Amino acid sequence: MAGDPVRELMAAHQALCEQAGHPLEIAAALEEAGIGAATAGQYRHGDVFSLAEEMFARVPRRAGGGPSRADSALPADPAAPPRSSVARLKPALALLGVLLLPLADAAPAAGPGGAAVALVLAAGAATGAARYSARWVRHTGRAQLRTAATIADFRARMRPVLPVALGLYVVVLAVASFAALAVLTAVAPRPGPALAGGLLHAAFRQAGVARWCAQAALGLLLGPAAVLRCCGQGGAALAGLLSADALSAAALLLRTCGLLPGWASAPGTATACAAGAAAAVLLPCAWIVVGRPGGYR
Amino acid sequence: MRIALLTEGTQSYAQRAGGWPGRLAAGLPEHEFQRYALLSGQGPAPAREEPGSHTLALRGPRPAGRGPGAVRRRQYVVAYEQLVRALVVPRERADFAVGLYRLAELAREDGALPAFLASGAAQRVLEKAWRSPGADTAAGQPLVRDVLVAGDLLEQCLRPLSAPWYAGGLGEVDLCHVLSGGPAALPALLAKRLYGVPFVLTERGLHLREQYLGYRHAPYRWPVRALLLAFFRLLTEETYRQAAVLTPGSAYDQEWQRRCGAAPERIRVVYEGTEAVDRPAAGPEPEHPTLVWAGTLEPGSDPELMLHAFARVRAELPQARLRMYGVEGPPRYLEHCLAVAGRLGLSTAVRSGEGAPGEAEPAVVFAGRPAAPADAWERATVVVFSARAHRVPRLPVDAMLSGRALVATDVGVLREVVGPAGLVLPPGDPQGLAVACLALLGDEERRSRLGLAGRLRVQERFAVEPAVTAFREIYLEVVSRWPAFPCDDRRAGAVPQPFARPAEFWVAGRSAATPSDGPAESGAEAGEAVGSSAGPGGTAPQPRPDEELAVAADTDRAPAQVMAQAL
Known part of the structure; x- marks a missing residue:
């Protein structure tokens, strides 16, 4: 005490001095601890400020245990307003519109066939998988956000996440479609001679190539839309779905007026084109948004 | 004005x-x-x-609004980078004001600052500055989440810049x-x-x-x-x-x-x-010698010191009581205080009103928040502030207004508030506090003298x-x-210049003036002088300065002529 009265004080406030960014921070804390102008004299200083300056100079800054609660210090996105029921209804309606597209896009005379209904049911069942994979993307993003050092580092870590999530969803969608078509084949086989190749092949043949393309395009549209919605870009997702609806409505209108060439009149073509065009915009969007750290809050 | x-x-x-x-x-x-x-x-x-x-x-x-366009964003980035570098690079501290004002100017023009600060561009700027050589990160490197959190907090702090x-x-x-x-x-x-x-x-x-x-x-x-x-x-x-x-x-x-x-x-x-200065002093002292402590129950207010001191007081003066007013600061701190009192052998109770009539009065009562501060002082013989830090004068001022004597530790504002009208002693000294309390409890004449002096002191100052x-x-x-500021010069970026206008300007130069421009105090005085001698406006009882100036301008004479007449 006699030689160096400040040493004891430094030991008592070790963590404070190591973590302080400025002498005034130490001064404020010292005053809070009862060392004021009256007691600074014991430490051979005129006031608490010069005492704090000495302590700031003598204790080196050290990276140390900040508050352990810091792990949870990701504040809620300040831009997110509370959702009203109308705001929730809009995406649901848009989603329904996109899902029901193949029904409208049937052969002009025959009406929606059994294959179209089966594919719509399969896509509807697979939306659960889309939501799940989008949640997985968000969960992974949050986990990486806790530990990533820089934005570039974060983006590099997130690079494989979107392909994996979309791949899983598309696989589930394909399996569901196959299953639905297989059930359809078993219940109501196509008229005509039974083809070689068994049930699988028959199921595949239930829907034409155009319909399969339409189903794939729908998958590539709904997957990124779900991811965008989970990453706080609900507006972009909604715009994508609505534009797919509008595009396909326009295509059907043109077809009814007879303005489309003959190849485009096959059932499923309009859906494939409309959903494909919207997906071509939403996919890069989702790719960018997934790599951005701001969306995971 | x-x-x-x-x-x-x-x-x-x-x-x-x-x-x-x-x-x-x-x-x-x-x-x-x-x-x-x-x-x-x-x-x-x-x-x-x-x-x-x-x-x-x-x-x-975040306030709604679009971010800046590509060209403006470049300007935002430059200004924001300057501001952020001033915060994290010690040798660029001086640029803080420059960056702040540039950002403010941009924000005032298009109001896109909040959206910009939430954008990826702002996050990249912040990260780049934070991780640049020379940045002060001695006690920890920033991670991505720090960039996000700091960006949000800065956005909230800087919202006034884009206020309309x-x-x-x-x-x-x-x-x-x-x-x-x-x-x-x-x-x-x-x-x-x-x-x-x-x-x-x-x-x-x-x-x-x-x-x-x-x-x-x-x-x-x-x-x-x-x-x-x-x-x-x-x-x-x-x-x-x-x-x-x-x-x-x-x-x-x-x-x-x-x-x-x-x-x-x-x-x-x-x-x-404080309007409480008109309040009458507290009534007669309570029957038993009672110490009243007031403050938040937290380490900074040091209720423990009070309890330790009171244990010593009680040893000398067994009929002494202590009432602790104040709500709990950190959770479970009241429990801690009760445990300390129990270790010191003091009987305690937690209640706001009086106890049941037949019940033995405990030594220490934790009374919570009083209905009005005056109620707390009413029950006191001596008021004690045992804090380790006291930053706002409000509470001790209120206590002194009651006319009770004060014992306070010498921290923060307490010394200047209490002054010679109370006992001031170093913090963290239970023995000294106990002696001071005992001295006051045992001397009614001194108590009332100090109390009156304290009341007069704060009535005068507060x-x-x-x-x-x-x-x-x-x-x-x-x-x-x-510098007096003519209204037509009041536009963004104009630098006020004292004596940029001759005196005549203030007399006649404001025909298109907006109502009373306060900084033109000197101008108003000049106008009064002119109006009283040369203009009809001077005859009106107590005319507003701007009316007079308008009259002076309406006379349509050259300013020099007006001045000549005035002289």
């Missing part, structure tokens, strides 16, 4: 009609007050704004009066920068010091804490540099302001006036009237020293 009162506070504070801004406005009816409030509470925005008052939420959802208050609002007042440091001073800084409006800064409890203490318990990692505290410190320094007059609420705060770079000649201590008078003088002084 038109005076803009800038406050920062919670919802209820801004909406309350009373409070310190209300008292000030009521005490100075000759001036026209406009209120600008930053709301830092979490509550919803007010349903409607009162006329003459404007509010802006500092917390909560400047053109037509703060640009046309004569004086700004900032009633809290920190973000509330931003609009005043800008009004000064853009329109040359001077401002007075009043701080009751230093904003910067509160931030230093508050951020120690904030759930942020070190880099975020350091960045935000650097922001508050640099903002405070800039505010102190630009303020025309600083009026801290105590000499204790004055010392802090000087340490933060305020020029001593511009600091004037103005104690906060009345509303002296504070209002002080501000009346400060307003006039600031405005008279400030």
Whole structure:
């Protein structure tokens, strides 16, 4: 005490001095601890400020245990307003519109066939998988956000996440479609001679190539839309779905007026084109948004 | 004069009609007050704004709006980078004000600042500056989440820059009066920068010091804490540099302001006036000798010291009682205090009113929050403040107004509030505190003498009237020293120049003048002199200066001629 009265004080406030960014921070804390102008004299200083300056100079800054609660210090996105029921209804309606597209896009005379209904049911069942994979993307993003050092580092870590999530969803969608078509084949086989190749092949043949393309395009549209919605870009997702609806409505209108060439009149073509065009915009969007750290809050 | 009162506070504070801004406005009816409030509470925005008052939420959802376009974004990036580098690179500290004002100028033009600060571009700027060589990251490197959190916090702090208050609002007042440091001073800084409006800064409890203490318990990692505290410190320094007059609420705060770079000649201590000065003194003393302790139950207020001292008092004076008023600060601290009292062998009770009639009175009663502060002092023989830190004078002032004698530790504001009208002793000394309490409890004559002296002391210093008078003088002084500003020069970027106009200008040059331009005090005086001798306006009883000037201008004579007639 006699030689160096400040040493004891430094030991008592070790963590404070190591973590302080400025002498005034130490001064404020010292005053809070009862060392004021009256007691600074014991430490051979005129006031608490010069005492704090000495302590700031003598204790080196050290990276140390900040508050352990810091792990949870990701504040809620300040831009997110509370959702009203109308705001929730809009995406649901848009989603329904996109899902029901193949029904409208049937052969002009025959009406929606059994294959179209089966594919719509399969896509509807697979939306659960889309939501799940989008949640997985968000969960992974949050986990990486806790530990990533820089934005570039974060983006590099997130690079494989979107392909994996979309791949899983598309696989589930394909399996569901196959299953639905297989059930359809078993219940109501196509008229005509039974083809070689068994049930699988028959199921595949239930829907034409155009319909399969339409189903794939729908998958590539709904997957990124779900991811965008989970990453706080609900507006972009909604715009994508609505534009797919509008595009396909326009295509059907043109077809009814007879303005489309003959190849485009096959059932499923309009859906494939409309959903494909919207997906071509939403996919890069989702790719960018997934790599951005701001969306995971 | 038109005076803009800038406050920062919670919802209820801004909406309350009373409070310190209300008292000030009521005490100075000759001036026209406009209120600008930053709301830092979490509550919803007010349903409607009162006329003459404007509010802006500092917390909560980001204000809606689009980000800047590609060209403007480049300018935003440059300004933001300058600001951020000033916060994290020690040798670029001096650029803080430059970056701040550039950002403010951009934000005022298109209001795209909040959206920009939330964008990826701003995050990249922040990260680049933070990880650049020379940045002060000795105690921790910033991670991505720190960039996000710090960006959000900066966005909230900088919201006043894009408030729609400047053109037509703060640009046309004569004086700004900032009633809290920190973000509330931003609009005043800008009004000064853009329109040359001077401002007075009043701080009751230093904003910067509160931030230093508050951020120690904030759930942020070190880099975020350091960045935000650097922001508050640099903002405070800039505010102190630009303020025309600083009026801290105590000499204790004055010392802090000087340490933060305020020029001593511009600091004037103005104690906060309290309406409680008209309250009658407390009635007769209680039957048993009772010590009353008041404050929040937290380590800083040191109720433990009080308990230790009281155990010694009780050993000498077995009929002594202790009542502890105050709500719990940290959770379970009351339990801790009860345990300490139990270890000291003191019987305790937690209740707000009287105990049952037949029951033995316990030695220590934790009484919670009193219905009114006066009730607490009413039950006291001697009032004790045992704090380790005391930053605001309100509570001891209230206690002294009751006319009870005070024992206080020598920390913070307590020494200057209590002065010679009470016993002041070093903190953390239970034996000394016990001796002081015993000395007062055993000497009724001394007690009443000290109590009366204390009451007179605070009645003189903490009345509303002296504070209002002080501000009346400060307003006039600031405005008279400030270069008079003709209204047509009041546009963004114009630099006020004293003596840029000849005296005649003030007499006749304002035909298209807007009503009473306060800074033209000297001009108004000149107009009066002219009007009384040369113009018909002088015959009207107490005419407003602007009417006189209009009359002087309407006479359509050359200014020199008017002056000649006046002479």
